[in-house]
Amino acid sequence: MGMTTLxxxxxxxxxxxxxxxxxxxxxxxxxxxxxxPIAVRFLLDSGAGTDAPYLEIGNVLSYYAPLLAPHPAxxxxxxxxxxxxxxxxxxxxxxxxxxKYSRIVSLSTVEHVGQHAYGENKIGDREAPxxxxxxxxxxxxxxxxxxxxxxxxxLMDLGWLIQFGDDYLNSLVDRFGLPPEAVTLSxxxxxxxxxxxxxxxQVWIQCGPESLxxxxxxxxxxxxxxxxxxxxxxxxxxxxxxxxxxxxxRYHPPVAVGSLYAPPFIRPHGYDHDGWMPVDRAGYAFYxxxxxLAPQTYELRAYVEVLGHGHFTLNVSTQxxxxxxxxxxxxxxxxxxxxxxxxxxxxxxxxxxxxxNDSPCRVRVPVLVLAPV
Numbered sequence: 001m002g003m004t005t006l007x008x009x010x011x012x013x014x015x016x017x018x019x020x021x022x023x024x025x026x027x028x029x030x031x032x033x034x035x036x037p038i039a040v041r042f043l044l045d046s047g048a049g050t051d052a053p054y055l056e057i058g059n060v061l062s063y064y065a066p067l068l069a070p071h072p073a074x075x076x077x078x079x080x081x082x083x084x085x086x087x088x089x090x091x092x093x094x095x096x097x098x099x100k101y102s103r104i105v106s107l108s109t110v111e112h113v114g115q116h117a118y119g120e121n122k123i124g125d126r127e128a129p130x131x132x133x134x135x136x137x138x139x140x141x142x143x144x145x146x147x148x149x150x151x152x153x154x155l156m157d158l159g160w161l162i163q164f165g166d167d168y169l170n171s172l173v174d175r176f177g178l179p180p181e182a183v184t185l186s187x188x189x190x191x192x193x194x195x196x197x198x199x200x201x202q203v204w205i206q207c208g209p210e211s212l213x214x215x216x217x218x219x220x221x222x223x224x225x226x227x228x229x230x231x232x233x234x235x236x237x238x239x240x241x242x243x244x245x246x247x248x249x250r251y252h253p254p255v256a257v258g259s260l261y262a263p264p265f266i267r268p269h270g271y272d273h274d275g276w277m278p279v280d281r282a283g284y285a286f287y288x289x290x291x292x293l294a295p296q297t298y299e300l301r302a303y304v305e306v307l308g309h310g311h312f313t314l315n316v317s318t319q320x321x322x323x324x325x326x327x328x329x330x331x332x333x334x335x336x337x338x339x340x341x342x343x344x345x346x347x348x349x350x351x352x353x354x355x356x357n358d359s360p361c362r363v364r365v366p367v368l369v370l371a372p373v
Contacts, residue, residue: 002193003195056079097135105148106146124162134176147229153165171243182236220259265286293318293345299370303368318348
């Protein structure tokens, strides 16, 4: 069941057509559950690899070989990855690559281009992912097709990636010169997942961008909670527009805490696949994750479900719990919202839930977010 009552199916719908979720147990507690099968469907429908190799930007598909194995043509690909050293992978910067292809696929890769991640050590260029997509368009042969997936929701700069927002993505046409008829956009939102990380069942739905306007990365589920699927068709010559950085974009910072069910929270009594934790005795239900907080105001949002009887205190503290920044007590299911000012930098902030009495009880926390205001 996960965190909601939604039924988990073996498939999701893309343009009203069912596609089976990826259940291969490699990084698929994330958006890999949907973007891998979307990519395979695109490659098959477009005849990729049949007459000539297709190009994959970012070495991703090789980790999901069982999904490609039934389709021999899909093995006919060239992989371009600037940093990952594997047999058959070209370690070349995308922006320096010049060979054109009729089919290109890139999964959860361009959002890292120019950011401080995966071997890149320079200060992030916030619009480098947009230049990367422009470059992919230019690498297509006339009439060629590309499919690109990126995390999507509230525009965020996480340091190691940019989560695309609506205005940011639309600037591919508005500012970077891609012809409007060359770009088709689709969106997906994650609604639920089993609360474990070994090939969990998930629920994703296709939606509009407005449904993802407030979606944040890493909350309430780990990694992307929304994605954009960008389909390109080469309808013109190459594009050579070099816009100045947009001054009107507001990049939101990453959340300090996005979910109770991600490391490094400590949950002494464990939890089941639906997120319920047994807390029959007095003591901590959870504590962690010891994150740094800068001096500013933070918003805490929590939804704590209680089954049974218990008297609880939820607090935000630093210095191994000796300095309390905020606390709230309750004895039944609680919806909590609070503003917490932090006057001085802290390197070990944690959120703790303490039960004061012995009694049969279970708790679940579908929402636990601490984010800069």
